[in-house]
Each structure stands twice: as C-alpha cells, then as structure tokens.
Amino acid sequence: MDVKTAIESRRSIRKYKPDAVSEELVKELLEAARLAPSGTNHQPWRFIVIRDRSVKEKIQAAAFDQEYLSQAPVLLVCCADLSTYGKDTRKRVEELIAVGAMDPASLDTYPGLNKPKDAEALKGYIPHAMLNVALAMENISLRATSLGLGTCIVQLMKAKKIAEVLALPDNLIITALMPVGYPEQSPAPRPRLALEEIIYQVI
Numbered sequence: 001m002d003v004k005t006a007i008e009s010r011r012s013i014r015k016y017k018p019d020a021v022s023e024e025l026v027k028e029l030l031e032a033a034r035l036a037p038s039g040t041n042h043q044p045w046r047f048i049v050i051r052d053r054s055v056k057e058k059i060q061a062a063a064f065d066q067e068y069l070s071q072a073p074v075l076l077v078c079c080a081d082l083s084t085y086g087k088d089t090r091k092r093v094e095e096l097i098a099v100g101a102m103d104p105a106s107l108d109t110y111p112g113l114n115k116p117k118d119a120e121a122l123k124g125y126i127p128h129a130m131l132n133v134a135l136a137m138e139n140i141s142l143r144a145t146s147l148g149l150g151t152c153i154v155q156l157m158k159a160k161k162i163a164e165v166l167a168l169p170d171n172l173i174i175t176a177l178m179p180v181g182y183p184e185q186s187p188a189p190r191p192r193l194a195l196e197e198i199i200y201q202v203i
C-alpha cells in the first residue's frame, strides 16, 4: 500500500474482531513508531503493550468506559519519557553530529545542553515530547492500515488514574491510548474541512 492510499483509507476504528494480533505484527507497528522523526532525535516515545484483559478493563474504566479499549486484542499506552530530555540530549546531539545532520558547533550553541534539569524543568518539555509521541502514533496508524489492522487514538482518559493502574514512574507522561486489532467495521470517511478552510494565509 502506498502512503497516499494508507492516509486516505485510515479510519478511527471503534469495533474490533476478537482475532489475536501476532507479536510479529505488533513489532511491525512499533518499528514504524521507532522510525518517526523527533526533535533533536530525542525519541521520547515509550510504549506499554497490553494484552491482559483485566488490565485493559481497568484502563477502559479510567477512560470513560470506551468499550472498544478492552475489546481490542492489543492496547498500546503511548507515553512520553521526560527523562530523555534530562540525560540524553548531549548523546543525541553527538550522534547527529557524527552522521553529519548537525553542526559540530552545536555542542557549544545548543540551548541549555550542559545545564542540569530538575523534575520541574523537565515538565516544560511535555508539549514537545507529546508532539513527538503523536508523530510516532500516526506512523503506527498508517502502518496498521497497510497491514489490514485498525487503530484509534484515544485521549479522552484520566491519565493520572491510568498511570496508577500501571504503576508508571513520574517521568512517563501518557500521551494517548491506542487500541489495535482487526476492524469489525469499515466506516466511510469522516468529514473534513475543505482545503480553503485550512489555508489561513498565503503570503
């Protein structure tokens, strides 16, 4: 499937067949996530792969009881790891310099590269980290479509409650949930704004 077809045929799927999704296919999806772009190549995405029905049910309960969350054979909890911004930035910059994607002078000019960041400072990275995780999730959605799988990005949830269920450390910020399974529905395209409505200005 080419990218255009995947983009055009992807839908948010909210009804799944009970058929299992193999380990191999889940790895294919996570591989698509791994290859997503991220700011300074921080790759802050981390995934919790849930197949256990009782855990899925607990998460569903903390996500306004959206029932397809436990119905889907696999539930991904997509997180941003804030600690990557505290300890890995220099390493990432050095790697990018080594492959010629960044100027060696970045080691002197990269903002705050050598400044230690406490938990409060790391919170400032949440929007940036979540943006990166969102890109990885879109890669997963499109790869899933190409494999005949359905997904849905689900953000209507009580993230704090889910973090408790999973006993997540504070540095892992839940960005969204993503059920994965074989679609039991084939929805028509959902409405979209016209091109003229999304072009704010052409200068």
Ligand SMILES: Cc1cc2nc3c(=O)[nH]c(=O)nc-3n(C[C@H](O)[C@H](O)[C@H](O)COP(=O)(O)O)c2cc1C
Pocket (backbone or CB within 6 Å): 010, 011, 012, 013, 014, 066, 152, 153, 154, 155, 156, 157, 176, 190
């Ligand atoms: C950030 C984000 C959060 C979303 N949260 C939910 C959600 O909590 N529950 C849900 O059923 N769908 C959710 N969706 C799916 C949207 O409703 C869906 O993408 C939109 O209606 C367009 O439909 P389509 O994805 O089938 O094209 C979310 C999508 C995004 C991108």
